[in-house]
Amino acid sequence: MILIRDATIVGDKIIQGDILVEDGRIREIGKDIGEKADDVIDAKGKIAIPGLVNTHTHVAMTLFRGYGEDLPLHEWLQNKIWPAEAKMTAEDIRIGSLLAYVEMIKSGITSFNEMYIAGINEMKEAAEEVGMRGIVSLGLFDLIPGHSYEGEIKGMKESIFKPSELIMPAVSCHAPYTCSKELIGEAGKFAKEKKLKFHMHVSETRKEMLDVLKAHGKYPFEYLDELGVVHEDSIFAHASWVTKREIALVGKRKATISNNPESNLKLATGGICPVKEYIDAGANLTLGTDGAASNNSLSIFETMKLMGLLQKHRYWKADILPTRRIFESATVNGAKALGFDSGELKEGKLADIALLNRDVNLVPEHDIIANLIYAAEPQNVNDVIINGKLVMKDRKMLTVDEEKIKKDAEKTAKELVKR
Amino acid sequence: MILIRDATIVGDKIIQGDILVEDGRIREIGKDIGEKADDVIDAKGKIAIPGLVNTHTHVAMTLFRGYGEDLPLHEWLQNKIWPAEAKMTAEDIRIGSLLAYVEMIKSGITSFNEMYIAGINEMKEAAEEVGMRGIVSLGLFDLIPGHSYEGEIKGMKESIFKPSELIMPAVSCHAPYTCSKELIGEAGKFAKEKKLKFHMHVSETRKEMLDVLKAHGKYPFEYLDELGVVHEDSIFAHASWVTKREIALVGKRKATISNNPESNLKLATGGICPVKEYIDAGANLTLGTDGAASNNSLSIFETMKLMGLLQKHRYWKADILPTRRIFESATVNGAKALGFDSGELKEGKLADIALLNRDVNLVPEHDIIANLIYAAEPQNVNDVIINGKLVMKDRKMLTVDEEKIKKDAEKTAKELVKR
Numbered sequence: 001m002i003l004i005r006d007a008t009i010v011g012d013k014i015i016q017g018d019i020l021v022e023d024g025r026i027r028e029i030g031k032d033i034g035e036k037a038d039d040v041i042d043a044k045g046k047i048a049i050p051g052l053v054n055t056h057t058h059v060a061m062t063l064f065r066g067y068g069e070d071l072p073l074h075e076w077l078q079n080k081i082w083p084a085e086a087k088m089t090a091e092d093i094r095i096g097s098l099l100a101y102v103e104m105i106k107s108g109i110t111s112f113n114e115m116y117i118a119g120i121n122e123m124k125e126a127a128e129e130v131g132m133r134g135i136v137s138l139g140l141f142d143l144i145p146g147h148s149y150e151g152e153i154k155g156m157k158e159s160i161f162k163p164s165e166l167i168m169p170a171v172s173c174h175a176p177y178t179c180s181k182e183l184i185g186e187a188g189k190f191a192k193e194k195k196l197k198f199h200m201h202v203s204e205t206r207k208e209m210l211d212v213l214k215a216h217g218k219y220p221f222e223y224l225d226e227l228g229v230v231h232e233d234s235i236f237a238h239a240s241w242v243t244k245r246e247i248a249l250v251g252k253r254k255a256t257i258s259n260n261p262e263s264n265l266k267l268a269t270g271g272i273c274p275v276k277e278y279i280d281a282g283a284n285l286t287l288g289t290d291g292a293a294s295n296n297s298l299s300i301f302e303t304m305k306l307m308g309l310l311q312k313h314r315y316w317k318a319d320i321l322p323t324r325r326i327f328e329s330a331t332v333n334g335a336k337a338l339g340f341d342s343g344e345l346k347e348g349k350l351a352d353i354a355l356l357n358r359d360v361n362l363v364p365e366h367d368i369i370a371n372l373i374y375a376a377e378p379q380n381v382n383d384v385i386i387n388g389k390l391v392m393k394d395r396k397m398l399t400v401d402e403e404k405i406k407k408d409a410e411k412t413a414k415e416l417v418k419r
Numbered sequence: 420m421i422l423i424r425d426a427t428i429v430g431d432k433i434i435q436g437d438i439l440v441e442d443g444r445i446r447e448i449g450k451d452i453g454e455k456a457d458d459v460i461d462a463k464g465k466i467a468i469p470g471l472v473n474t475h476t477h478v479a480m481t482l483f484r485g486y487g488e489d490l491p492l493h494e495w496l497q498n499k500i501w502p503a504e505a506k507m508t509a510e511d512i513r514i515g516s517l518l519a520y521v522e523m524i525k526s527g528i529t530s531f532n533e534m535y536i537a538g539i540n541e542m543k544e545a546a547e548e549v550g551m552r553g554i555v556s557l558g559l560f561d562l563i564p565g566h567s568y569e570g571e572i573k574g575m576k577e578s579i580f581k582p583s584e585l586i587m588p589a590v591s592c593h594a595p596y597t598c599s600k601e602l603i604g605e606a607g608k609f610a611k612e613k614k615l616k617f618h619m620h621v622s623e624t625r626k627e628m629l630d631v632l633k634a635h636g637k638y639p640f641e642y643l644d645e646l647g648v649v650h651e652d653s654i655f656a657h658a659s660w661v662t663k664r665e666i667a668l669v670g671k672r673k674a675t676i677s678n679n680p681e682s683n684l685k686l687a688t689g690g691i692c693p694v695k696e697y698i699d700a701g702a703n704l705t706l707g708t709d710g711a712a713s714n715n716s717l718s719i720f721e722t723m724k725l726m727g728l729l730q731k732h733r734y735w736k737a738d739i740l741p742t743r744r745i746f747e748s749a750t751v752n753g754a755k756a757l758g759f760d761s762g763e764l765k766e767g768k769l770a771d772i773a774l775l776n777r778d779v780n781l782v783p784e785h786d787i788i789a790n791l792i793y794a795a796e797p798q799n800v801n802d803v804i805i806n807g808k809l810v811m812k813d814r815k816m817l818t819v820d821e822e823k824i825k826k827d828a829e830k831t832a833k834e835l836v837k838r
Contacts, residue, residue, distance in 0.1 A: 065782075066789035073737040103779040106798075265728035266793070268737040296793040297780050302721070309684035318492040318687040360522040361716050361797070363484075363825045364832035370485035374685070374715035378780070379525075379798035406782045413783035 002390060003037035007048040007355065010327075011345045014368055019048060021351040024165075024388035029347055039390065043355055046382060047362075049372065050343050051110025051352035052300040053334025056199075056237040056258040056288025058116050059123060060088065060096035062103065063413040064293035073267055080417075081293060085117065087419045092412050093119030094126050099409040100298060101130040102397055107299040107378035110352035110386045113235060113258070113288070113338055115139040115172040115199055120159045124167045131391040131399045133352060135338050137170035137199055140187060141178035149183055156187060160194065166387060168339065172199040173229075176212045176220050181227060188229035197233050197339060200224075204238035205269045221246035230255050235337050237288060239278075240264055240271030247274060251281025256337035259329070261306040263290030272314045275307060275329075276321050285325075286334040301376045304330050308373055323369045355383040421809060422456035426467040426774065429746075430764045433787055438467060440770040443584075443807035448766055458809065462774055465801060466781075468791065469762050470529025470771035471719040472753025475618075475656040475677035475707025477535050478542060479507065479515035481522065482832040483712035492686055499836075500712060504536065506838045511831050512538030513545050518828040519717060520549040521816055526718040526797035529771035529805045532654060532677070532707070532757055534558040534591040534618055539578045543586045550810040550818045552771060554757055556589035556618055559606060560597035568602055575606060579613065585806060587758065591618040592648075595631045595639050600646060607648035616652050616758060619643075623657035624688045640665035649674050654756050656707060658697075659683055659690030666693060670700025675756035678748070680725040682709030691733045694726060694748075695740050704744075705753040720795045723749050727792055742788045770807040775799040 004019040009029060018033040019026060028035075068080030093116070104112060112134040114123055123136045138159035140152040160169045171191035173179045179187075184200075191198040203209045203220045212220045221242065224230050230253045237258040239250070250257065259273045279285050287307060289298045304326050311321045335343025335352075342350035356362070357380055362371050384392040391399050423438040428448060439447040439454050447454075487499030512535070523531060531553040533542055542555045557578035559571040579588045590610035592598045598606075603619075610617040622628045622639050631639045640661065643649050649672045656677040658669070669676065678692045698704050706726060708717045723745050730740045754762025754771075761769035775781070776799055781790050803811040810818050 063783060064785070065794060066784070066786040069786050069789035069793075070738050070741045076737065099779060099782060106779060262728065265732045266737070268731040268735050268739075270732065270735045272732075292794075296789065297796065299780075299796065306725075309681065312687040313684040313689065313691075316687050316689045318495065318685070319489050320687075322489045358825070360518060360525060360821065360825060361718075363518060364482060364829045365485070366483070366832065366836070367485040367488050370488035370715065374488075375484060375711075377716065377718065377797050379796065402779065406777070406779060410783045413785065417785070 001037040002039045002041065002385065002388065003033060003035060004041045004043045004048060004353070004355070007043035007046050008368070009345055010047060010049045010368060019345065019353065021385065021388045024351055026345065026347055026349050026351050029345065041355070041383060045358055047356040047358065047368065048345060049354050049356065050331040050345055051354050051384065051386065052108045052330050053286065053338065053343060054104060054109050054112045054289050054298070054300055055235055055256065055286040055334050055337050056260055056290060057100070057112050057114055057298065058291035059100035059112065059114055060093040060116060060119060061291030061293040062100045063092065063096040063409065063416060065296045067293065067417060084417050087416060088118065090119045090122045092416055094122035095408045095412045097123045097126040098130065098400065098405045100292065101127055101132045102400065102402055102405055103298045105130070105132060105384050105392050105397070106381060106395065107301060108354040108381040108384065109298070109300050110354065110384065111335065111338055111340055111342065113199060120161065124161060127167050128164060129400060131166070131386050131389055133166045133340060133386055135168045135170045135197060137172040139172045139174045140183060141174040142180050142183045143178050149180060152183055153186060156190065160196070170197040170199055175201040175208065176223060177208050184224070184229060185227045188227060191233070197235060198229055199235045200229070200237070202236045202239050203241040204264070206241050206271065209241040219243050219246050221249050225249055225253070238264065238273065240269060240273040242274070247277050247281050250278060251283045254282060254284060256284040256286055258286050258288040259307055260288040260290040261303060261310050263294045266294045272310050274314070276311050276315065279325060284333050284337055285329045286337050287330050299378050300330050301378060304373045323373045326373050327369055351385055351388040353385040354381055356380040357382045420456040421458045421460065421804065421807065422452060422454060423460045423462045423467060423774070426462035426465050427787070428764055429466060429468045429787065438764065438772065440804065440807045443770055445764065445766055445768050445770050448764065460774070460802060464777055466775040466777065466787065467764060468773050468775065469750040469764050470773050470803065470805065471527045471749050472705065472757065472762060473523060473528050473531045473708050473717070473719055474654055474675065474705040474753050474756050475679055475709060476519070476531050476533055476717065477710035478519035478531065478533055479512040479535060479538060480710030480712040481519045482511065482515040482828065482835060484715045486712065486836060503836050506835060507537065509538045509541045511835055513541035514827045514831045516542045516545040517549065517819065517824045519711065520546055520551045521819065521821055521824055522717045524549070524551060524803050524811050524816070525800060525814065526720060527773040527800040527803065528717070528719050529773065529803060530754065530757055530759055530761065532618060539580065543580060546586050547583060548819060550585070550805050550808055552585045552759060552805055554587045554589045554616060556591040558591045558593045559602060560593040561599050561602045562597050568599060571602055572605060575609065579615070589616040589618055594620040594627065595642060596627050603643065603648060604646045607646060610652070616654060617648055618654045619656070621655045621658050622660040623683070625660050625690065628660040638662050638665050640668050644668055644672070657683060657692065659688065659692040661693070666696050666700050669697060670702045673701060673703060675703040675705055677705050677707040678726055679707040679709040680722060680729050682713045685713050691729050695730050695734065698744060703752050703756055704748045705756045706749050718797050719749050720797060723792045742792045745792050746788055770804055772804040773800055774802040776801045
């Protein structure tokens with residue numbers, strides 16, 4: 001039982017009060033809760049927000065942060081990232097994941113959605129060790145040399161583990177241009193049967209959008225819809241290069257879009273996701289950092305700010321997207337996308353909470369939500385509770401040895417690229 | 420005398436060593452400097468960088484952080500910002516400035532370039548109290564009701580104070596569309612006579628660029644060049660809406676451009692400054708945060724990242740702008756623009772230095788400059804030295820009472836908008 005005392009609580013309304021956490025959930029929110037708790041956190045002067053949700057990432061890629069910078073995109077992938085990834089062991093993935101989880105928690109993120117080429121168990125176990133909530137899945141692709149439809153289907157089935165309190169499995173197809181029609185159809189069917197989320201990269205670049213159009217005679221979301229994978233349990237990352245008809249379709253299906261603005265700019269995809277139009281169409285709009293290799297940090301505060309800035313820029317309209325919509329994208333919409341009963345500070349919800357200090361960058365407080373979107377930085381994250389457990393206090397991790405994780409990651413990353 | 424021991428020193432090369440600071444300057448950089456210093460800073464595991472330079476800001480506007488968010492631009496200015504600014508007292512400006520200086524130092528900024536409508540002495544004195552280096556100037560405009568050519572010339576002359584060790588005066592004209600030809604010409608002449616920097620907003624919006632073209636038959640930089648103000652001692656903020664001929668002209672004159680990407684996106688100006696082209700043309704490219712009301716934080720780390728991301732985006736080219744060029748924009752180019760003998764960690768230079776911790780977001784270190792541009796955040800700034808004096812240690816200000824500054828700013832900001 002944890003009692004958070006006298007915080008500014010960011011719910012539908014902003015109130016000053018206490019939060020009582022019991023058995024992993026928010027039991028009560030109110031004034032002067034008298035309950036005797038094991039742990040009392042004096043949150044006077046602090047801001048309590050729902051933990052942020054990162055709906056698209058590749059955690060082990062922290063090992064490639066800043067590796068091969070300043071190269072043309074193609075050269076970076078072919079000569080740097082892909083060869084290094086091919087040499088990664090499961091243990092490397094475990095080490096890179098631990099680093100990512102700690103980095104995310106230190107920037108207020110409490111849930112993540114992962115897709116990677118290997119190391120499913122290691123990513124899951126590392127998340128449980130850190131105490132982080134998330135989805136871990138294997139990214140399938142059968143149109144790449146060395147991969148086959150049968151092999152991918154087998155890999156998919158093997159990758160589905162028994163859900164734990166914190167970590168859920170999912171089904172992920174890499175992208176429409178790397179997966180056959182048959183693989184996407186079958187994976188989608190399997191996900192439905194097993195009641196699992198379906199996760200995919202779509203229309204990150206213009207070329208990829210046009211390639212799908214050429215190969216299948218349809219725009220990517222129309223093609224995917226025919227294969228039955230555009231629905232409420234699907235999460236599509238990027239989705240920047242889309243037609244208005246596709247936006248309407250995604251909205252009608254109530255599918256989730258994961259907007260990854262840093263990565264889109266960093267990889268020079270030329271695309272700015274039409275976030276505002278997706279929201280208006282009825283899609284579930286959420287935010288992702290993508291992997292650290294194409295960002296190069298894992299901060300949803302930065303992502304929220306950039307999402308807002310780029311929408312203003314894209315439409316030449318300063319009031320295009322209210323700050324509340326952006327905040328929902330990073331919290332309740334993200335939780336809904338991943339199927340977690342969290343993302344809001346409400347009685348009965350899972351207790352995933354970040355407490356922020358009011359450092360100089362959050363003063364004055366004319367508008368607390370505007371401050372959270374456009375001024376907050378990871379430095380403001382003071383304490384983090386996930387699933388009712390305090391995992392970080394005063395910016396120190398309580399569950400794992402941060403220094404060891406940093407040392408292991410540094411050593412592993414340097415060795416890996418020299419192998 | 421301060422001895423920084425065993426830091427990773429980011430100079431032209433990256434070396435591991437000590438920095439000896441004496442009489443405000445870097446006396447020696449080397450291995451195991453034996454010198455007995457008053458203060459020894461154990462910088463093992465830390466990164467020493469030149470303090471970052473913010474070449475365009477309005478410090479007192481921290482008081483309007485998040486005020487009138489989510490409004491159309493015109494309404495925000497007319498109904499919120501301008502009425503509130505009109506009610507500001509010199510004391511309000513002092514309080515807002517103190518907040519900005521502390522925020523900047525906490526994100527590794529050691530020099531700033533300020534233009535504002537009043538409160539010159541207060542901004543200067545507050546900076547000296549905090550121990551920050553900078554330029555403080557009055558923004559002139561005679562085409563706005565209530566202002567006249569004569570009044571502005573008088574105001575300009577009165578605003579020029581005796582330079583102190585840390586703070587220099589300058590001459591600032593607000594913008595080509597708010598100042599008469601005569602005012603710009605006269606102010607420019609005065610700045611040259613007094614050997615002061617000349618500072619101006621130019622071509623922030625498309626409309627403003629076209630208005631100048633309509634009124635004077637010339638594009639803004641061509642018009643300003645005729646008035647004699649485009650030269651090595653001029654700093655032009657924004658300059659996003661420009662022709663290729665103007666870029667060539669600015670380059671030829673070796674003038675300084677202050678790129679303010681957050682502000683440009685936030686105010687939905689539609690413009691992305693063609694940074695890469697300015698650099699290629701020979702201009703001195705630097706970075707600014709603009710005021711906190713249109714950003715809403717004051718972090719040059721964020722600005723460096725966004726500058727890089729937007730150039731990649733603008734030109735659809737991931738390798739358009741090497742990280743070293745971005746780092747120079749935020750350090751040595753900025754110092755050069757402001758006329759300070761700092762911005763580099765070299766023997767003999769002014770000792771403006773930030774020491775960064777290697778928190779998880781800076782691990783691994785494949786490329787230290789890439790980490791500084793794309794992964795570093797204010798949380799990484801551990802200690803700051805300005806003019807040879809330690810002003811922040813372990814993220815605590817040593818020169819001023821941070822809590823009092825926050826409290827005063829909160830109270831002042833709330834009262835100000837209700838007056």
